Amino acid sequence: MSKKFNVQRLTFKVFFFIFLLLTAYSLLLTVVEAKVYIDINSPAFKKIPIAIQEFSGTSRKEIPDIISDDLEFTGLFVLIDRAAHLEKPSQPFNPRNWTPIGAEVAVKGSVKEDKDYTVTISVFDVFEGKEILKKEYKADKELVRPLAHNIANDIYTLLTGQSGIFRSKIAFVADDKSGKGVYIMDWDGNRSTHLGLKGNAILSPRWSRDGTKLIYSTERGRQWGIYLLDFKSMTEKRVFSSKGTNMAGDFLSDGNGFIFSSSKDGAPDLYTMNLKNNQISRLTSSYGIDVSPAVSPDGSTIAFVSDRGGAPQIYIMRRDGSDVRRITFEGSYNTSPSWSPKGDRIVFAGRRGTNQIFTIKPDGTGLTQLTTQGNNEDPSFSPDGRYITFSSDRNGVKCIYIMRANGESQKRITPKKLRAFGPRWSPN
Amino acid sequence: MKKILIVLIVLGFVVTGCAQRKIATPETKQPSAATQETQKKEGAEAKAPEKITEQKLSQVESKELVTGRYAEEEGAFKDVHFDYDKYDIKDVDKPTLKSIAELLLKNKFIKLLIEGHCDERGTNEYNLALGDRRAKAVRDYLHSLGVQSAKMDIISYGEEKPLCTEKTEVCWQKNRRAHFVVLKETGK
Incomplete structure (x- = not known):
């Protein structure tokens, strides 16, 4: 009995000692942390x-x-x-x-x-x-x-104590007199530059993770091709083309390949292509439509749109195409998924009479609506995950907007008369 | 008893281990404080200014593919239409498709391009896939009437080329269509 008592006392001492250590340690850290003026991750931060x-x-x-x-x-x-x-x-x-x-x-x-x-x-x-x-x-x-x-x-x-995004860029597509073209602008909408890339139709461009390349799909000469723009050499190269509809999805996390949707074998399915050896692997084969694949930041998971359940909904699967799970169950039209940089949320466009921007957790919980006016599409996160860019026709013509990731401060950043869509925030 | 003691001590270590790891995470913020220090020093020592540079974005010219093997002729056939988010052929359009099949079967030197289109309400990429399904549904139907697949090409334009731009159901209905372009072989 006395031994047991001793053990208890000893444990108490050990725990007390640990407690003291912890207190001292956290006090020390508070001093260091005081250098950060706002803890932006705290829900109760003061401006x-x-x-x-x-x-x-x-x-x-x-x-x-x-x-x-x-x-x-x-x-x-x-x-x-x-x-x-x-x-x-x-x-x-x-x-x-x-x-x-x-x-x-x-x-x-x-x-x-x-x-x-x-x-x-x-x-x-x-x-x-x-x-x-x-x-x-x-x-x-x-x-x-x-x-x-x-x-x-x-x-x-x-x-x-965090890095700012004020030198990041947004790539988008706009219609001018000479047709559709790919543009790049500062995140605040200034210094918009037409890259000279044109097509009869162009879809939203996607950035490589190091920000040195763009991949996009365009129709030229009655064929949909996937093209790669390298900013280092300022050259454009066609990387995939076939009969049917081919749409660039996203770069793979290692940067050596990309994921895309193609109807080359029948229904629009998802494939990956290795840019080094041009090898193509098929990831899905459903009777219906599989489009808009987005690779998670850690590279392990792919979010995409499928109408396999009768109407377009967001699904996720592993990088190899296994373990497919549907994550959206509200509404009958949910498309255009894009990941937050931490991988903790997916932003997408959902139809509720008109198209609105929503976020959801990858496990299908926490659905949050961020927009209410007009039609809002093509959402993507800023590199720090604190803002979202999207297109909206709330003032008539489709323009590019930005907002905070909680839906606050929605702001048009492209000219009122320029029809612009498909914005994508650069990764850095 | 000894066993209990050992278990408790091990447990103690595990707890400290975990706890230390937990409180160690804010340490990642320390570098920011450290950089502040260095920045302050930099300022004080009037270090060389940071040079702001940016890569110039020169223009890239897209090389357009030249087709030109076929002369395109539009307007010979009526468009066929689809319900919202659907790609089944409607009965009312079957006579149109039958007359198209007859022409293709009679005339060796022409091909048919089937364009799939959608209304603007969906999102671009899904609509492009939907347009693809619509064009293919028409192609498959014509195939079932005896037209060889080799005589037909398809392309989807999704919502990119609307016929009508008002936001009304009448207008949207006009846009949800398959459009036909007759391709006549040129030269050769």
């Missing part, structure tokens, strides 16, 4: 009031305006109106000028303009009254927007 001043020197407003727009769209910051700023851009930082107007972080900067722009920024923690970042940047004048986005990324990382 940071931030003041971004006009810069001193030339083009004083353009750069800080772009930085402000970037940070504001995240929903993590409250931008303090410049009219309320007490300190002039030319004056040195003094926390007493910022505390009364409620700013917790202040950003000051200066621009020097010769043949390039040289920009210096300083970020201040108002409570502690100290500079937490000072950095200098140089850029060609035509790269003023990427320059400003770069600064926004650095401020975002400084305050959240």
Whole structure:
């Protein structure tokens, strides 16, 4: 009995010791963590009031305006109106000028303009009254927007500990007078560039995971082919074509191949093609339609659309085509699945009278509707999973929109009159 | 008793192990704090500025495939129509298909291109697959009337080439169609 008692006491001691260790350790971590100003993964985070001043020197407003727009769209910051700023851009930082107007972080900067722009920024923690970042940047004048986005990324990382997406791009298809073409623009809709790629019809392009290639399907000369654009060499190559309908799905996670839908053997089924040896493997063979395959971030699972149950629904299966499971059961028309970067959600377009954007967990639970106005299609996540791009005809013509992943702040980013669709957010 | 002690000690280790692993995860955030430090130093030492660059996107010209083996002739036959999200041939369209079959059986030098189309309500990729099924349903029906498969080609345009652009059922019905193009051999 006494032995047993001793054992219990000993265990108690051991556990108490562990408890002490844990407490000390977590206290230590809290100190370290305090450097991150917002824990954006906490559901109860508080928005940071931030003041971004006009810069001193030339083009004083353009750069800080772009930085402000970037940070504001995240929903993590409250931008303090410049009219309320007490300190002039030319004056040195003094926390007493910022505390009364409620700013917790202040950003000051200066621009020097010769043949390039040289920009210096300083970020201040108002409570502690100290500079937490000072950095200098140089850029060609035509790269003023990427320059400003770069600064926004650095401020975002400084305050959240996460990487920003402000230099990411969106690829899409648009109709102009000369036909349909593939375009690339900044994530905020600026600097839209027609890549010169054309076709009578073009479907949504897909990015390779390293962002150096695009794969897309287009009809030329009465045949649907799958084409690959390599950004390093700026060349286009046809990688697959046959009679029937061929549609690029997604790159495989190793980058050496892609998955696609083809009706070459009858009904539209899913296949993979190895880009090194051009070998094709068949993944599905159903009587009905199998389209729009999307590979999960870890490469293990494929989400796709099938009408094998009578109407189009989202299914998932393993990478080798086994273990097929249906995940959408609400509504009679669910299509266009795309994975979140963590693989914890799938975003898709579901028909409820009109087409709306939904997310769902890969196990079929947690269905959430994000849009309600007009027809909304072709959704895909931003590289950090915090935003979604999609097309919508809510204002008449189909245009590209972005929103936060919870459906907030829906915003049109392409011109009202340009018919644009099939947006895909770049992976980096 | 000794056994219990060992089990408890092992358990103790497992618990600490797990616990430590759990609280170790936030450590991934430490690098960000560390980078802040280095950035601060960088600033203080006035390190060379970060150069912002971007790859220039030059234009890529698509090389169009030239067909030209056939002269295309449209309008010889009426379109046939389909119900929403369906690809079965309707009875009302069977006489049209019969007359098409007769022409193809009589005339050796022509081929038929069957285009499958959809209304705009679906999504592009699924509609393209649906258009494919519609064109193939027509092809299979003509095949059953004796037309060789080699005399028929199919292509789907999904919702890409609507006949009618209003958002009404009348309009959508016009768009859910198979359209026929007669291909006449040129040259050769």
